[in-house]
Amino acid sequence: MISRSLCRARDLAAHLNVNEHLVSRVMDQYPARINAYALGLIAGGSRAVFRQLVPDPAELEETSLADADPLCEQKQSPVPGIVHRYPDRVLFLVSGQCAVYCRHCMRKREVGGRAPVSPETIEAGLDYIARTPGVKEVILSGGDPLMLEDDRLFSILARIRSIRHVECLRIHTRMPGMLPRRITLDLARGLARFHPLFVNIQFNHPDELTPAARSACALLADAGIPLGSQTVLLAGVNDSPAIMTDLMRKLLTARIRPYYLHHPDPIRGTAHFRVPAKVGLSVIESLRGRIGGMGIPQYMIDLPGGGGKVPLLPEHVIKRSEKELIVYNFENKIYTYPL
Numbered sequence: 001m002i003s004r005s006l007c008r009a010r011d012l013a014a015h016l017n018v019n020e021h022l023v024s025r026v027m028d029q030y031p032a033r034i035n036a037y038a039l040g041l042i043a044g045g046s047r048a049v050f051r052q053l054v055p056d057p058a059e060l061e062e063t064s065l066a067d068a069d070p071l072c073e074q075k076q077s078p079v080p081g082i083v084h085r086y087p088d089r090v091l092f093l094v095s096g097q098c099a100v101y102c103r104h105c106m107r108k109r110e111v112g113g114r115a116p117v118s119p120e121t122i123e124a125g126l127d128y129i130a131r132t133p134g135v136k137e138v139i140l141s142g143g144d145p146l147m148l149e150d151d152r153l154f155s156i157l158a159r160i161r162s163i164r165h166v167e168c169l170r171i172h173t174r175m176p177g178m179l180p181r182r183i184t185l186d187l188a189r190g191l192a193r194f195h196p197l198f199v200n201i202q203f204n205h206p207d208e209l210t211p212a213a214r215s216a217c218a219l220l221a222d223a224g225i226p227l228g229s230q231t232v233l234l235a236g237v238n239d240s241p242a243i244m245t246d247l248m249r250k251l252l253t254a255r256i257r258p259y260y261l262h263h264p265d266p267i268r269g270t271a272h273f274r275v276p277a278k279v280g281l282s283v284i285e286s287l288r289g290r291i292g293g294m295g296i297p298q299y300m301i302d303l304p305g306g307g308g309k310v311p312l313l314p315e316h317v318i319k320r321s322e323k324e325l326i327v328y329n330f331e332n333k334i335y336t337y338p339l
Protein backbone atom coordinates (compact mmCIF):
# COMPACT_ATOMS: atom_id res chain seq x y z
CA MET A 1 0.00 0.00 0.00
CA ILE A 2 2.76 2.42 0.89
CA SER A 3 4.88 1.13 -1.97
CA ARG A 4 2.51 2.78 -4.41
CA SER A 5 3.74 6.23 -3.45
CA LEU A 6 4.95 9.20 -5.40
CA CYS A 7 8.45 9.85 -4.06
CA ARG A 8 10.27 11.29 -7.09
CA ALA A 9 9.96 14.70 -8.70
CA ARG A 10 9.22 13.12 -12.07
CA ASP A 11 6.29 11.12 -10.68
CA LEU A 12 4.92 14.10 -8.83
CA ALA A 13 5.04 16.19 -11.99
CA ALA A 14 3.33 13.40 -13.94
CA HIS A 15 0.39 13.20 -11.54
CA LEU A 16 0.04 16.72 -10.27
CA ASN A 17 0.11 20.04 -11.95
CA VAL A 18 3.59 21.00 -10.70
CA ASN A 19 6.90 21.95 -12.25
CA GLU A 20 9.32 19.02 -12.09
CA HIS A 21 12.43 21.19 -11.88
CA LEU A 22 11.12 23.31 -8.99
CA VAL A 23 9.83 20.30 -7.09
CA SER A 24 13.11 18.53 -7.59
CA ARG A 25 15.04 21.47 -6.10
CA VAL A 26 12.85 21.33 -2.99
CA MET A 27 13.31 17.59 -2.78
CA ASP A 28 17.10 17.97 -2.76
CA GLN A 29 16.53 19.45 0.72
CA TYR A 30 13.41 17.75 1.99
CA PRO A 31 11.88 14.41 1.02
CA ALA A 32 8.39 14.01 -0.39
CA ARG A 33 6.03 11.08 -0.28
CA ILE A 34 2.43 11.05 -1.38
CA ASN A 35 0.92 7.60 -1.09
CA ALA A 36 -1.88 6.41 -3.35
CA TYR A 37 -4.57 7.11 -0.75
CA ALA A 38 -3.35 10.66 -0.12
CA LEU A 39 -3.05 11.22 -3.85
CA GLY A 40 -6.71 10.26 -4.05
CA LEU A 41 -7.59 13.02 -1.58
CA ILE A 42 -5.73 15.52 -3.76
CA ALA A 43 -7.24 14.15 -6.98
CA GLY A 44 -10.63 14.45 -5.31
CA GLY A 45 -10.02 18.20 -5.11
CA SER A 46 -8.60 18.80 -1.65
CA ARG A 47 -6.52 21.97 -1.81
CA ALA A 48 -5.77 21.57 1.89
CA VAL A 49 -4.13 18.18 1.40
CA PHE A 50 -2.31 19.43 -1.70
CA ARG A 51 -0.80 22.27 0.29
CA GLN A 52 0.29 19.98 3.11
CA LEU A 53 1.94 17.35 0.92
CA VAL A 54 3.14 18.80 -2.37
CA PRO A 55 6.65 20.30 -2.27
CA ASP A 56 6.55 24.08 -2.63
CA PRO A 57 9.48 26.27 -3.76
CA ALA A 58 8.59 28.54 -0.79
CA GLU A 59 10.26 25.89 1.39
CA LEU A 60 13.62 27.08 0.10
CA GLU A 61 13.09 30.67 1.22
CA GLU A 62 15.03 31.26 4.38
CA THR A 63 14.08 33.63 7.12
CA SER A 64 16.40 34.78 9.88
CA LEU A 65 13.88 33.59 12.46
CA ALA A 66 13.82 30.03 11.27
CA ASP A 67 16.03 27.32 12.59
CA ALA A 68 16.25 23.63 11.72
CA ASP A 69 15.85 22.73 15.42
CA PRO A 70 14.52 25.76 17.33
CA LEU A 71 13.03 23.57 20.05
CA CYS A 72 16.48 22.18 20.92
CA GLU A 73 15.35 18.59 20.63
CA GLN A 74 18.90 17.57 19.90
CA LYS A 75 20.25 19.21 23.08
CA GLN A 76 17.54 17.57 25.17
CA SER A 77 18.36 14.15 23.82
CA PRO A 78 20.22 12.08 26.43
CA VAL A 79 20.58 9.15 24.01
CA PRO A 80 19.78 9.07 20.28
CA GLY A 81 16.04 8.65 19.70
CA ILE A 82 14.96 9.98 23.10
CA VAL A 83 13.89 13.58 23.78
CA HIS A 84 13.59 14.18 27.51
CA ARG A 85 12.29 17.66 28.19
CA TYR A 86 9.70 17.22 30.94
CA PRO A 87 10.60 15.25 34.06
CA ASP A 88 7.77 12.70 33.79
CA ARG A 89 7.67 11.87 30.09
CA VAL A 90 9.88 11.20 27.10
CA LEU A 91 9.47 11.18 23.35
CA PHE A 92 10.81 7.96 21.89
CA LEU A 93 11.48 8.37 18.16
CA VAL A 94 11.12 4.82 16.87
CA SER A 95 10.72 5.44 13.14
CA GLY A 96 12.12 8.01 10.76
CA GLN A 97 9.56 7.25 8.08
CA CYS A 98 5.98 8.36 7.49
CA ALA A 99 3.07 7.50 5.23
CA VAL A 100 3.40 10.98 3.73
CA TYR A 101 5.93 13.74 4.26
CA CYS A 102 4.19 16.87 5.45
CA ARG A 103 5.68 20.10 4.20
CA HIS A 104 5.03 21.72 7.60
CA CYS A 105 6.69 18.94 9.61
CA MET A 106 8.50 20.14 12.73
CA ARG A 107 11.10 17.42 12.19
CA LYS A 108 11.49 18.00 8.47
CA ARG A 109 15.23 18.25 9.05
CA GLU A 110 15.38 14.55 9.83
CA VAL A 111 12.36 12.55 8.67
CA GLY A 112 12.48 10.47 5.53
CA GLY A 113 15.98 9.04 5.85
CA ARG A 114 16.36 5.77 4.01
CA ALA A 115 17.66 3.69 6.90
CA PRO A 116 15.24 2.52 9.59
CA VAL A 117 15.98 3.46 13.18
CA SER A 118 18.61 0.87 14.13
CA PRO A 119 17.96 -1.90 16.67
CA GLU A 120 20.87 -0.49 18.71
CA THR A 121 19.17 2.92 18.91
CA ILE A 122 15.93 1.30 20.05
CA GLU A 123 17.86 -0.72 22.65
CA ALA A 124 19.61 2.42 23.89
CA GLY A 125 16.24 4.17 24.21
CA LEU A 126 14.70 1.28 26.12
CA ASP A 127 17.73 1.18 28.37
CA TYR A 128 17.46 4.92 29.08
CA ILE A 129 13.77 4.59 29.99
CA ALA A 130 14.50 1.58 32.21
CA ARG A 131 17.19 3.39 34.17
CA THR A 132 15.27 6.68 34.51
CA PRO A 133 12.62 6.11 37.20
CA GLY A 134 11.08 9.56 36.74
CA VAL A 135 9.68 8.56 33.35
CA LYS A 136 5.98 7.77 33.84
CA GLU A 137 4.85 8.17 30.25
CA VAL A 138 6.50 7.12 27.00
CA ILE A 139 5.34 8.77 23.81
CA LEU A 140 6.21 6.89 20.64
CA SER A 141 6.80 9.40 17.90
CA GLY A 142 9.02 9.83 14.87
CA GLY A 143 8.47 9.89 11.99
CA ASP A 144 5.39 7.77 12.40
CA PRO A 145 5.59 4.83 14.81
CA LEU A 146 2.89 3.01 12.84
CA MET A 147 5.37 2.66 9.97
CA LEU A 148 6.82 -0.22 11.98
CA GLU A 149 5.44 -3.67 11.30
CA ASP A 150 2.94 -4.84 13.92
CA ASP A 151 5.32 -7.40 15.44
CA ARG A 152 8.15 -4.93 15.79
CA LEU A 153 5.84 -2.31 17.30
CA PHE A 154 4.30 -4.78 19.75
CA SER A 155 7.69 -6.04 20.83
CA ILE A 156 8.85 -2.48 21.61
CA LEU A 157 5.61 -1.79 23.50
CA ALA A 158 5.99 -5.04 25.45
CA ARG A 159 9.53 -4.08 26.42
CA ILE A 160 8.35 -0.66 27.64
CA ARG A 161 5.44 -2.24 29.51
CA SER A 162 7.87 -4.49 31.37
CA ILE A 163 9.46 -1.39 32.93
CA ARG A 164 7.72 -0.98 36.27
CA HIS A 165 7.79 2.82 36.59
CA VAL A 166 6.19 3.47 33.18
CA GLU A 167 2.47 4.06 33.69
CA CYS A 168 1.11 5.30 30.37
CA LEU A 169 1.90 4.79 26.72
CA ARG A 170 1.06 7.17 23.93
CA ILE A 171 1.46 6.94 20.17
CA HIS A 172 1.61 10.00 17.94
CA THR A 173 0.57 9.21 14.37
CA ARG A 174 -0.91 10.53 11.15
CA MET A 175 -1.90 7.11 9.80
CA PRO A 176 -5.68 7.16 10.35
CA GLY A 177 -5.97 10.26 8.15
CA MET A 178 -3.18 9.60 5.64
CA LEU A 179 -3.12 5.82 5.24
CA PRO A 180 -6.23 4.48 6.97
CA ARG A 181 -5.70 0.91 5.76
CA ARG A 182 -2.72 0.68 8.10
CA ILE A 183 -5.23 0.57 10.97
CA THR A 184 -6.38 -3.05 11.06
CA LEU A 185 -8.33 -5.04 13.60
CA ASP A 186 -5.10 -6.91 14.41
CA LEU A 187 -3.31 -3.64 15.08
CA ALA A 188 -6.11 -2.28 17.27
CA ARG A 189 -6.40 -5.51 19.28
CA GLY A 190 -2.64 -5.77 19.56
CA LEU A 191 -2.35 -2.21 20.90
CA ALA A 192 -5.14 -2.86 23.38
CA ARG A 193 -2.88 -5.40 25.13
CA PHE A 194 -0.80 -2.49 26.39
CA HIS A 195 -3.42 -0.33 28.09
CA PRO A 196 -3.42 2.36 29.33
CA LEU A 197 -2.41 3.37 25.83
CA PHE A 198 -3.49 6.58 24.13
CA VAL A 199 -3.33 7.45 20.45
CA ASN A 200 -3.03 11.06 19.34
CA ILE A 201 -3.66 11.69 15.67
CA GLN A 202 -2.71 14.63 13.51
CA PHE A 203 -5.75 15.91 11.60
CA ASN A 204 -5.49 19.34 10.03
CA HIS A 205 -8.52 19.70 7.78
CA PRO A 206 -12.06 18.28 7.52
CA ASP A 207 -11.14 16.81 4.09
CA GLU A 208 -9.00 14.27 5.95
CA LEU A 209 -11.98 12.79 7.83
CA THR A 210 -13.15 10.52 5.03
CA PRO A 211 -15.29 7.43 5.65
CA ALA A 212 -12.08 5.34 5.51
CA ALA A 213 -10.39 7.54 8.10
CA ARG A 214 -13.44 7.40 10.34
CA SER A 215 -13.51 3.59 10.14
CA ALA A 216 -9.83 3.48 11.08
CA CYS A 217 -10.53 5.65 14.12
CA ALA A 218 -13.53 3.48 15.04
CA LEU A 219 -11.34 0.36 15.08
CA LEU A 220 -9.01 2.04 17.57
CA ALA A 221 -11.81 3.50 19.68
CA ASP A 222 -13.62 0.15 19.77
CA ALA A 223 -10.42 -1.36 21.17
CA GLY A 224 -10.81 1.03 24.09
CA ILE A 225 -8.04 3.35 22.97
CA PRO A 226 -8.76 7.00 23.87
CA LEU A 227 -8.16 9.11 20.77
CA GLY A 228 -6.94 12.70 20.78
CA SER A 229 -6.17 15.05 17.93
CA GLN A 230 -3.22 17.30 17.42
CA THR A 231 -3.88 19.91 14.78
CA VAL A 232 -1.25 22.26 13.42
CA LEU A 233 -2.49 25.75 12.63
CA LEU A 234 -1.40 26.30 9.02
CA ALA A 235 -1.77 29.32 6.77
CA GLY A 236 -3.82 28.45 3.71
CA VAL A 237 -4.98 25.14 5.21
CA ASN A 238 -7.05 25.76 8.32
CA ASP A 239 -6.44 29.31 9.53
CA SER A 240 -10.11 30.25 9.70
CA PRO A 241 -12.78 29.86 12.38
CA ALA A 242 -15.22 28.20 9.94
CA ILE A 243 -12.79 25.47 8.85
CA MET A 244 -11.61 24.88 12.39
CA THR A 245 -15.16 24.60 13.75
CA ASP A 246 -16.01 22.10 11.04
CA LEU A 247 -12.84 20.11 11.81
CA MET A 248 -13.46 19.98 15.56
CA ARG A 249 -17.07 18.89 15.05
CA LYS A 250 -16.03 16.13 12.69
CA LEU A 251 -13.32 14.98 15.11
CA LEU A 252 -15.86 14.64 17.89
CA THR A 253 -18.19 12.59 15.69
CA ALA A 254 -15.23 10.29 14.94
CA ARG A 255 -14.80 9.88 18.73
CA ILE A 256 -11.61 11.91 18.76
CA ARG A 257 -11.19 14.45 21.54
CA PRO A 258 -9.46 17.61 20.26
CA TYR A 259 -6.29 17.86 22.35
CA TYR A 260 -3.90 20.47 21.01
CA LEU A 261 -3.98 23.13 18.35
CA HIS A 262 -0.29 23.78 17.73
CA HIS A 263 0.89 27.21 16.74
CA PRO A 264 3.28 26.62 13.81
CA ASP A 265 6.88 26.41 15.05
CA PRO A 266 9.57 28.55 13.41
CA ILE A 267 11.04 25.56 11.58
CA ARG A 268 13.30 26.24 8.60
CA GLY A 269 11.43 25.67 5.35
CA THR A 270 7.95 26.33 6.73
CA ALA A 271 7.67 30.13 6.60
CA HIS A 272 4.77 29.98 4.15
CA PHE A 273 2.63 28.19 6.77
CA ARG A 274 3.22 30.65 9.57
CA VAL A 275 0.41 32.80 10.98
CA PRO A 276 0.36 35.43 13.73
CA ALA A 277 -0.69 34.16 17.17
CA LYS A 278 -3.73 36.43 17.05
CA VAL A 279 -5.17 34.18 14.33
CA GLY A 280 -4.97 31.17 16.62
CA LEU A 281 -6.43 33.13 19.51
CA SER A 282 -9.36 34.30 17.42
CA VAL A 283 -9.96 30.72 16.22
CA ILE A 284 -10.11 29.50 19.83
CA GLU A 285 -12.35 32.37 20.81
CA SER A 286 -14.79 31.70 18.01
CA LEU A 287 -14.84 27.97 18.83
CA ARG A 288 -15.93 28.91 22.36
CA GLY A 289 -19.18 30.32 21.03
CA ARG A 290 -19.89 27.61 18.50
CA ILE A 291 -19.02 24.26 19.99
CA GLY A 292 -19.09 22.54 23.38
CA GLY A 293 -16.01 22.36 25.57
CA MET A 294 -15.33 18.77 24.48
CA GLY A 295 -14.51 20.14 21.04
CA ILE A 296 -12.08 22.88 22.05
CA PRO A 297 -8.38 22.04 21.96
CA GLN A 298 -5.73 23.88 23.91
CA TYR A 299 -3.81 26.33 21.74
CA MET A 300 -0.11 25.68 22.36
CA ILE A 301 3.10 27.46 21.56
CA ASP A 302 6.32 25.49 21.91
CA LEU A 303 8.96 27.76 23.44
CA PRO A 304 12.27 28.15 21.64
CA GLY A 305 15.31 26.83 23.42
CA GLY A 306 13.47 23.76 24.69
CA GLY A 307 11.30 25.66 27.17
CA GLY A 308 8.34 23.39 26.53
CA LYS A 309 4.74 23.96 25.50
CA VAL A 310 2.60 26.71 26.96
CA PRO A 311 -1.13 27.25 26.33
CA LEU A 312 -2.34 30.60 25.02
CA LEU A 313 -5.85 31.70 25.95
CA PRO A 314 -8.04 34.50 24.66
CA GLU A 315 -8.24 37.09 27.46
CA HIS A 316 -11.83 37.33 28.65
CA VAL A 317 -11.07 39.57 31.61
CA ILE A 318 -11.22 43.21 30.54
CA LYS A 319 -10.54 44.67 33.94
CA ARG A 320 -9.86 43.38 37.41
CA SER A 321 -9.94 44.98 40.83
CA GLU A 322 -9.91 43.72 44.44
CA LYS A 323 -13.70 43.42 44.36
CA GLU A 324 -14.64 42.32 40.88
CA LEU A 325 -13.74 41.11 37.45
CA ILE A 326 -15.13 42.70 34.32
CA VAL A 327 -15.53 39.90 31.81
CA TYR A 328 -16.96 39.52 28.35
CA ASN A 329 -18.67 36.31 27.23
CA PHE A 330 -18.97 34.38 23.97
CA GLU A 331 -21.58 36.84 22.68
CA ASN A 332 -19.35 39.82 23.48
CA LYS A 333 -21.67 40.86 26.33
CA ILE A 334 -20.02 42.38 29.34
CA TYR A 335 -20.56 41.04 32.87
CA THR A 336 -19.32 41.94 36.31
CA TYR A 337 -18.21 39.02 38.44
CA PRO A 338 -17.96 39.74 42.19
CA LEU A 339 -14.89 38.38 43.93
Ligand SMILES: *Cc1c(COP(=O)(O)O)cnc(C)c1O
Nearest residue numbers: 083084085086089090091139309
Ligand atom coordinates in the same frame (compact mmCIF):
# COMPACT_ATOMS: atom_id res chain seq x y z
C1 LIG B 1 5.12 17.91 23.15
C2 LIG B 1 6.14 17.14 23.85
C3 LIG B 1 5.79 16.19 24.82
C4 LIG B 1 4.34 15.88 25.17
O1 LIG B 1 3.77 16.95 25.80
P1 LIG B 1 2.24 16.88 26.27
O2 LIG B 1 1.96 18.27 26.71
O3 LIG B 1 2.18 15.88 27.38
O4 LIG B 1 1.42 16.44 25.11
C5 LIG B 1 6.79 15.53 25.49
N1 LIG B 1 8.09 15.77 25.22
C6 LIG B 1 8.46 16.67 24.29
C7 LIG B 1 9.89 16.88 24.03
C8 LIG B 1 7.49 17.38 23.57
O5 LIG B 1 7.86 18.26 22.64
Ligand code: SF4
Nearest residue numbers: 098101102105143174
Ligand atom coordinates in the same frame (compact mmCIF):
# COMPACT_ATOMS: atom_id res chain seq x y z
S1 SF4 C 1 3.50 12.46 9.60
FE1 SF4 C 1 4.26 13.71 11.32
S2 SF4 C 1 6.45 13.24 11.47
FE2 SF4 C 1 5.75 12.52 9.46
S3 SF4 C 1 6.17 14.22 8.05
FE3 SF4 C 1 4.03 14.45 8.78
S4 SF4 C 1 4.19 15.84 10.55
FE4 SF4 C 1 6.27 15.01 10.14
